[in-house]
Amino acid sequence: MTLIIDVFICRTDNYGYLAHDTVTGKTAAIDAPDAGAIKSALLHRGWKLSDILITHHHLDHVEAIPELRREFEVMVTGPRAEADKIEGLDILVAPGNKAQIGSVELAVLAVPGHTLGHIAYYDAVGGHIFTADALFSLGVGRMFEGMPGPMWEGLLTLRDLPEDTLIYCGHEYTLSNARFALSIDPKNPALQIRAAEVQRMREAGHHTIPVTLAMEKATNPFLRADQPEIAAAMGLSGDDPVAVFAALRRAKDTFKG
Numbered sequence: 001m002t003l004i005i006d007v008f009i010c011r012t013d014n015y016g017y018l019a020h021d022t023v024t025g026k027t028a029a030i031d032a033p034d035a036g037a038i039k040s041a042l043l044h045r046g047w048k049l050s051d052i053l054i055t056h057h058h059l060d061h062v063e064a065i066p067e068l069r070r071e072f073e074v075m076v077t078g079p080r081a082e083a084d085k086i087e088g089l090d091i092l093v094a095p096g097n098k099a100q101i102g103s104v105e106l107a108v109l110a111v112p113g114h115t116l117g118h119i120a121y122y123d124a125v126g127g128h129i130f131t132a133d134a135l136f137s138l139g140v141g142r143m144f145e146g147m148p149g150p151m152w153e154g155l156l157t158l159r160d161l162p163e164d165t166l167i168y169c170g171h172e173y174t175l176s177n178a179r180f181a182l183s184i185d186p187k188n189p190a191l192q193i194r195a196a197e198v199q200r201m202r203e204a205g206h207h208t209i210p211v212t213l214a215m216e217k218a219t220n221p222f223l224r225a226d227q228p229e230i231a232a233a234m235g236l237s238g239d240d241p242v243a244v245f246a247a248l249r250r251a252k253d254t255f256k257g
Protein backbone atom coordinates (compact mmCIF):
# COMPACT_ATOMS: atom_id res chain seq x y z
CA MET A 1 0.00 0.00 0.00
CA THR A 2 2.88 2.34 0.53
CA LEU A 3 5.61 3.56 -1.73
CA ILE A 4 9.09 4.45 -0.54
CA ILE A 5 10.59 7.08 -2.86
CA ASP A 6 14.33 7.35 -3.48
CA VAL A 7 15.46 10.71 -4.91
CA PHE A 8 18.76 11.21 -6.71
CA ILE A 9 20.35 13.45 -9.34
CA CYS A 10 20.86 12.16 -12.89
CA ARG A 11 22.83 13.72 -15.77
CA THR A 12 23.38 17.29 -14.54
CA ASP A 13 20.10 18.56 -13.14
CA ASN A 14 17.54 15.84 -13.89
CA TYR A 15 15.91 14.06 -10.98
CA GLY A 16 15.84 10.29 -10.88
CA TYR A 17 13.20 8.60 -8.75
CA LEU A 18 12.74 5.02 -7.63
CA ALA A 19 9.32 4.15 -6.21
CA HIS A 20 9.36 0.91 -4.19
CA ASP A 21 6.19 -0.94 -3.17
CA THR A 22 6.85 -2.43 0.26
CA VAL A 23 4.07 -5.03 -0.15
CA THR A 24 5.23 -6.72 -3.37
CA GLY A 25 8.84 -5.54 -3.53
CA LYS A 26 8.26 -4.10 -7.01
CA THR A 27 10.33 -1.05 -7.88
CA ALA A 28 9.68 1.51 -10.60
CA ALA A 29 11.94 4.15 -12.04
CA ILE A 30 9.96 7.30 -12.81
CA ASP A 31 11.41 8.29 -16.18
CA ALA A 32 14.72 6.93 -17.41
CA PRO A 33 17.22 9.80 -17.54
CA ASP A 34 20.42 7.94 -16.71
CA ALA A 35 21.00 4.17 -16.49
CA GLY A 36 24.18 4.47 -14.40
CA ALA A 37 22.58 6.65 -11.74
CA ILE A 38 19.44 4.48 -11.63
CA LYS A 39 21.49 1.29 -11.27
CA SER A 40 23.60 2.66 -8.45
CA ALA A 41 20.47 3.86 -6.62
CA LEU A 42 19.00 0.34 -6.99
CA LEU A 43 22.21 -1.22 -5.69
CA HIS A 44 22.36 1.17 -2.77
CA ARG A 45 18.79 0.31 -1.73
CA GLY A 46 19.00 -3.38 -2.57
CA TRP A 47 15.98 -3.11 -4.89
CA LYS A 48 15.42 -4.77 -8.24
CA LEU A 49 13.91 -2.76 -11.10
CA SER A 50 10.55 -4.14 -12.29
CA ASP A 51 8.88 -1.14 -13.94
CA ILE A 52 9.57 2.16 -15.66
CA LEU A 53 6.91 4.89 -15.83
CA ILE A 54 7.55 7.48 -18.54
CA THR A 55 6.05 10.99 -18.42
CA HIS A 56 6.99 12.42 -21.84
CA HIS A 57 9.16 11.82 -24.87
CA HIS A 58 12.16 14.12 -24.28
CA LEU A 59 15.54 12.40 -24.49
CA ASP A 60 16.58 13.35 -20.95
CA HIS A 61 13.59 11.30 -19.67
CA VAL A 62 13.74 8.24 -21.92
CA GLU A 63 17.36 7.73 -22.93
CA ALA A 64 18.08 4.93 -20.43
CA ILE A 65 15.10 2.74 -21.45
CA PRO A 66 17.08 0.45 -23.83
CA GLU A 67 19.93 -0.18 -21.40
CA LEU A 68 17.58 -0.81 -18.47
CA ARG A 69 15.51 -3.17 -20.64
CA ARG A 70 18.63 -5.17 -21.44
CA GLU A 71 19.63 -5.55 -17.80
CA PHE A 72 16.28 -5.99 -16.02
CA GLU A 73 12.99 -7.71 -16.68
CA VAL A 74 10.99 -4.50 -16.82
CA MET A 75 7.59 -3.40 -18.01
CA VAL A 76 7.73 0.10 -19.45
CA THR A 77 4.60 2.27 -19.21
CA GLY A 78 4.25 5.54 -21.09
CA PRO A 79 1.89 8.03 -22.69
CA ARG A 80 -0.15 6.62 -25.58
CA ALA A 81 -0.18 10.04 -27.25
CA GLU A 82 3.64 10.01 -27.52
CA ALA A 83 4.12 6.29 -28.22
CA ASP A 84 5.48 7.00 -31.71
CA LYS A 85 8.26 9.10 -30.21
CA ILE A 86 9.37 6.69 -27.44
CA GLU A 87 11.15 3.42 -28.08
CA GLY A 88 10.45 0.39 -25.89
CA LEU A 89 7.04 1.02 -24.33
CA ASP A 90 5.09 -2.10 -23.26
CA ILE A 91 1.99 -0.50 -21.72
CA LEU A 92 0.36 2.62 -23.17
CA VAL A 93 -1.71 4.80 -20.86
CA ALA A 94 -3.88 7.84 -21.36
CA PRO A 95 -5.27 10.35 -18.87
CA GLY A 96 -7.97 8.64 -16.81
CA ASN A 97 -6.15 5.29 -16.89
CA LYS A 98 -4.26 3.76 -13.95
CA ALA A 99 -0.62 2.74 -13.88
CA GLN A 100 0.62 0.09 -11.49
CA ILE A 101 3.66 -0.37 -9.26
CA GLY A 102 3.02 -3.72 -7.57
CA SER A 103 0.00 -3.22 -5.30
CA VAL A 104 -0.05 0.54 -5.76
CA GLU A 105 -2.27 2.21 -8.36
CA LEU A 106 -1.31 5.59 -9.78
CA ALA A 107 -3.77 7.81 -11.60
CA VAL A 108 -2.62 9.12 -14.97
CA LEU A 109 -3.27 12.87 -15.27
CA ALA A 110 -3.11 15.06 -18.40
CA VAL A 111 -0.57 17.89 -18.07
CA PRO A 112 -0.02 19.07 -21.66
CA GLY A 113 2.06 22.08 -22.71
CA HIS A 114 5.73 21.19 -22.26
CA THR A 115 4.89 18.34 -24.64
CA LEU A 116 1.40 17.65 -25.97
CA GLY A 117 1.09 14.18 -24.46
CA HIS A 118 2.85 14.86 -21.16
CA ILE A 119 1.31 12.90 -18.27
CA ALA A 120 1.77 12.93 -14.48
CA TYR A 121 1.48 9.91 -12.18
CA TYR A 122 -0.47 10.39 -8.94
CA ASP A 123 -0.41 8.04 -5.96
CA ALA A 124 -3.47 9.17 -4.01
CA VAL A 125 -2.90 6.80 -1.07
CA GLY A 126 0.69 7.79 -0.39
CA GLY A 127 0.17 11.39 -1.51
CA HIS A 128 2.88 11.50 -4.16
CA ILE A 129 2.74 13.08 -7.61
CA PHE A 130 5.40 12.73 -10.29
CA THR A 131 5.11 15.81 -12.50
CA ALA A 132 8.38 15.69 -14.50
CA ASP A 133 8.61 18.85 -16.66
CA ALA A 134 4.95 19.91 -16.33
CA LEU A 135 5.36 21.43 -12.86
CA PHE A 136 8.61 22.32 -11.13
CA SER A 137 9.12 23.81 -7.72
CA LEU A 138 8.48 27.55 -8.23
CA GLY A 139 8.04 27.09 -11.97
CA VAL A 140 6.67 25.09 -14.88
CA GLY A 141 8.28 23.54 -17.94
CA ARG A 142 8.91 25.50 -21.09
CA MET A 143 5.86 25.40 -23.40
CA PHE A 144 7.43 23.57 -26.35
CA GLU A 145 4.35 21.95 -27.89
CA GLY A 146 1.14 23.00 -26.21
CA MET A 147 -1.06 26.04 -25.82
CA PRO A 148 -1.52 28.16 -22.68
CA GLY A 149 -5.19 27.21 -22.17
CA PRO A 150 -4.73 23.42 -21.89
CA MET A 151 -1.45 23.91 -19.98
CA TRP A 152 -3.25 26.06 -17.41
CA GLU A 153 -6.08 23.49 -17.16
CA GLY A 154 -3.53 20.75 -16.44
CA LEU A 155 -1.99 22.86 -13.69
CA LEU A 156 -5.44 23.43 -12.18
CA THR A 157 -5.89 19.64 -12.00
CA LEU A 158 -2.64 19.44 -10.04
CA ARG A 159 -3.56 22.41 -7.87
CA ASP A 160 -6.81 20.69 -6.84
CA LEU A 161 -5.01 17.69 -5.31
CA PRO A 162 -4.75 17.48 -1.49
CA GLU A 163 -2.42 20.17 -0.12
CA ASP A 164 -0.10 17.71 1.62
CA THR A 165 0.63 15.93 -1.69
CA LEU A 166 4.39 15.70 -2.27
CA ILE A 167 5.56 16.90 -5.69
CA TYR A 168 8.46 15.10 -7.41
CA CYS A 169 9.46 17.05 -10.52
CA GLY A 170 11.87 16.41 -13.38
CA HIS A 171 14.67 18.88 -12.67
CA GLU A 172 16.46 20.75 -9.91
CA TYR A 173 15.64 24.23 -11.22
CA THR A 174 14.31 25.63 -7.96
CA LEU A 175 16.94 28.29 -7.31
CA SER A 176 16.75 29.90 -10.76
CA ASN A 177 12.95 29.57 -10.66
CA ALA A 178 12.98 31.41 -7.32
CA ARG A 179 14.75 34.39 -8.93
CA PHE A 180 12.05 34.68 -11.57
CA ALA A 181 9.24 34.16 -9.03
CA LEU A 182 10.64 36.95 -6.83
CA SER A 183 10.84 39.28 -9.85
CA ILE A 184 7.08 38.81 -10.36
CA ASP A 185 5.85 38.50 -6.78
CA PRO A 186 8.45 40.27 -4.60
CA LYS A 187 6.10 41.10 -1.71
CA ASN A 188 4.87 37.51 -1.18
CA PRO A 189 6.14 36.57 2.32
CA ALA A 190 5.79 32.80 1.74
CA LEU A 191 7.88 33.13 -1.42
CA GLN A 192 10.53 35.21 0.35
CA ILE A 193 10.89 32.51 3.02
CA ARG A 194 10.95 29.67 0.50
CA ALA A 195 13.50 31.44 -1.71
CA ALA A 196 15.83 31.95 1.27
CA GLU A 197 15.36 28.31 2.30
CA VAL A 198 16.09 27.11 -1.25
CA GLN A 199 19.25 29.20 -1.31
CA ARG A 200 20.44 27.58 1.95
CA MET A 201 19.49 24.09 0.77
CA ARG A 202 21.39 24.44 -2.51
CA GLU A 203 24.45 25.89 -0.80
CA ALA A 204 24.43 22.84 1.50
CA GLY A 205 24.12 20.56 -1.56
CA HIS A 206 20.60 19.36 -0.62
CA HIS A 207 17.71 18.56 -2.95
CA THR A 208 14.81 21.01 -2.85
CA ILE A 209 12.50 18.15 -3.86
CA PRO A 210 10.02 16.86 -2.82
CA VAL A 211 7.96 19.93 -2.00
CA THR A 212 4.36 20.05 -0.79
CA LEU A 213 1.55 21.27 -3.00
CA ALA A 214 0.56 23.69 -0.20
CA MET A 215 3.99 25.34 -0.52
CA GLU A 216 3.72 25.57 -4.31
CA LYS A 217 0.21 27.02 -4.15
CA ALA A 218 1.55 29.77 -1.88
CA THR A 219 4.74 30.52 -3.82
CA ASN A 220 4.72 29.35 -7.46
CA PRO A 221 3.59 32.29 -9.65
CA PHE A 222 2.39 29.93 -12.40
CA LEU A 223 -0.10 28.31 -9.98
CA ARG A 224 -1.19 31.81 -8.92
CA ALA A 225 -1.98 33.24 -12.38
CA ASP A 226 -5.60 33.77 -11.27
CA GLN A 227 -4.56 35.87 -8.25
CA PRO A 228 -5.02 39.66 -8.57
CA GLU A 229 -1.45 40.46 -7.50
CA ILE A 230 0.03 38.27 -10.24
CA ALA A 231 -2.26 39.73 -12.91
CA ALA A 232 -1.31 43.23 -11.71
CA ALA A 233 2.41 42.38 -11.86
CA MET A 234 1.95 41.39 -15.50
CA GLY A 235 -0.05 44.57 -16.27
CA LEU A 236 -3.13 42.41 -16.91
CA SER A 237 -5.43 43.25 -13.99
CA GLY A 238 -8.92 41.84 -14.54
CA ASP A 239 -7.76 39.75 -17.49
CA ASP A 240 -8.33 36.05 -18.05
CA PRO A 241 -6.03 33.74 -15.99
CA VAL A 242 -5.00 32.02 -19.23
CA ALA A 243 -3.75 35.35 -20.60
CA VAL A 244 -1.86 36.01 -17.36
CA PHE A 245 -0.41 32.49 -17.43
CA ALA A 246 0.67 32.93 -21.07
CA ALA A 247 2.33 36.26 -20.25
CA LEU A 248 4.16 34.68 -17.30
CA ARG A 249 5.41 31.82 -19.47
CA ARG A 250 6.64 34.27 -22.14
CA ALA A 251 8.35 36.44 -19.51
CA LYS A 252 10.16 33.40 -18.07
CA ASP A 253 11.41 32.44 -21.53
CA THR A 254 13.40 35.66 -21.80
CA PHE A 255 14.16 36.21 -18.10
CA LYS A 256 17.81 36.79 -17.31
CA GLY A 257 18.10 36.33 -13.58
Ligand code: ZN
Pocket residue numbers: 056058061114133
Ligand atom coordinates in the same frame (compact mmCIF):
# COMPACT_ATOMS: atom_id res chain seq x y z
ZN1 ZN B 1 11.18 17.68 -20.99
Ligand code: FE
Pocket residue numbers: 058060061133170171
Ligand atom coordinates in the same frame (compact mmCIF):
# COMPACT_ATOMS: atom_id res chain seq x y z
FE1 FE C 1 13.44 17.38 -18.87
